[in-house]
Amino acid sequence: MRDDRQLWYRRPQRIVAIICALVGGLLIAFGPEARAMWWSNPVVTVEDALTIEALPTATATPLVVYVSGAVTAPDVYRLTPGARVIDALQAAGGLTEQADVSGLNLAAQVRDGEHIRVPYAGEVAAQAEVSETAGLINLNRASAAELEELPGIGATLAARIIERRETQGPYRSVAELREVSGIGEKLYSQIAPLVTIDP
Template sequence: MNLFNELMQRKALVAAAFLFALGAGLIGQTVLERLTPQVVQLSPTEAAAEFIDDAFAEDIVDLDTSERTATPTRVAFIVAYVSGAVRAPDVYQLPVGARVKDLVVAAGGLSDDADIERINLAAPISDGQHVRVPWIGEATIVAEAPPDEPDTGAGSGTLLDLNRATVAELDALPGIGAVLANRIVEWREREGPFQSVDDLGKVDGIGPALLAKLAPLVTVAP
């Protein structure tokens, strides 16, 4: 009887140890599952949809980048008119920020009788601006004859005699300032009377263009 009881006690101890080990294993597995990150298993349909979304997003980024790269840089232009003592007076298109020098270069450069001292080649140009390059000796404002001097009649159709005109009368002509007026008188006193209107071109500072402007206004009386 004692032997039977001893055997039953041993079986109970073994069963208790087995149950304890089984419970510990279940607890450990539960703790391990909670500590391990869960990996979501996607179905084939969901995985394919996610792959397509990622690829489409990459295509959008590539397309947006290529469009920004291919967009050309726009260059703004202005239009300006140049006249006077240049080789090709006309309207020209220039980039924004252009200077008077750029406009003169576009017009073929300055004429031989251009008065470069009276124009600022470094001045900026605005859209629609008119730049006029003056001739040598051209007056900025044509001076009027003093009240005590007779009218020369240059503006009323009467021709001015180069051999009798005074400095003031010559100064009143378009394109002739005080400097050129004195040169004409000095040339006449040094070389003798003008034989023709073309002799006016022999005066220093009077080029072909200015001579062409003066020819209809002056004469050489016999």
């Protein structure tokens, strides 16, 4: 006759019951920390993956430039970063027949806020003539402070230069500076290239 009485460790039901009792005791003894350790799920769900993929990506800020002069449609245009001057001219509809791009670098990169002006034919030569006197101090219009920027000219000589034009009329040539007391040949040779009498 079979003996139904088996050792306790040979009965799986009792072993499972003992394990469950031990686990339950640990959860009760160590509280939420143990439960979190046992039941935490590090697996990323589909919803989490979709949320990560949906994060916004950084977008490049467009360049805003003003194109004027001898182009078909002068206006403000938005260009992609890294655009060149030629791209800005194409955005403005291209060049007119009167355009002169000899002084433009069509391959130069465009800067945000830049003003690109395409000169008309003949305008470049006129600008070159003006640039010859650009930055020169006009003896007939300069203030005392402007004259004092010249080498060797202090407050006293600046006042004498102004007094000369007020008492004897406008300077008719730069050489008339020699008539101002205190301006010798050496000083005159230093300041003559820096002044003009042009209106």
